[in-house]
Amino acid sequence: MQKVEHIGIAVKSLSVSIPLFEKLLHAACYKTEEVGSEKVNTAFFRSGETKIELLESTDPEGVIARFIEKKGEGLHHIAFEVKDIYAEIKRLKEEGFVLLNETPKEGADNKLVCFLHPKHTNGVLIELCMEKK
Ligand code: ZN
Numbered sequence: 001m002q003k004v005e006h007i008g009i010a011v012k013s014l015s016v017s018i019p020l021f022e023k024l025l026h027a028a029c030y031k032t033e034e035v036g037s038e039k040v041n042t043a044f045f046r047s048g049e050t051k052i053e054l055l056e057s058t059d060p061e062g063v064i065a066r067f068i069e070k071k072g073e074g075l076h077h078i079a080f081e082v083k084d085i086y087a088e089i090k091r092l093k094e095e096g097f098v099l100l101n102e103t104p105k106e107g108a109d110n111k112l113v114c115f116l117h118p119k120h121t122n123g124v125l126i127e128l129c130m131e132k133k
């Protein structure tokens with residue numbers, strides 16, 4: 001795995017949290033994007049080499065809405081950049097990790113992504129992401 005590409009934070013409302021993070025990071029949100037497959041609106045910020053991704057649910061039954069219901073707003077996942085997501089999936093499966101999606105799917109920000117089951121990663125949801133060519 002390469003660097004931490006981004007950190008995902010679940011929020012109730014982007015319209016509240018975008019100005020908050022703009023103040024916090026002293027940087028403008030540079031992109032918002034709806035990801036239909038995940039039922040989320042996302043907003044991105046740069047903090048050095050790493051991005052911050054805010055996630056707002058577009059559906060009361062969506063994964064982010066359910067996460068906030070259970071745990072409240074806050075840290076949702078850590079995303080690592082990988083060079084070859086298919087090779088990394090194979091390696092992690094061989095190591096006994098469980099993937100939530102074994103076939104990479106379209107994520108925000110022009111990425112192919114997959115998630116590891118947090119049960120096997122000390123409760124931390126881990127995302128692998130690879131830039132689409
Ligand atoms: Zn993410």
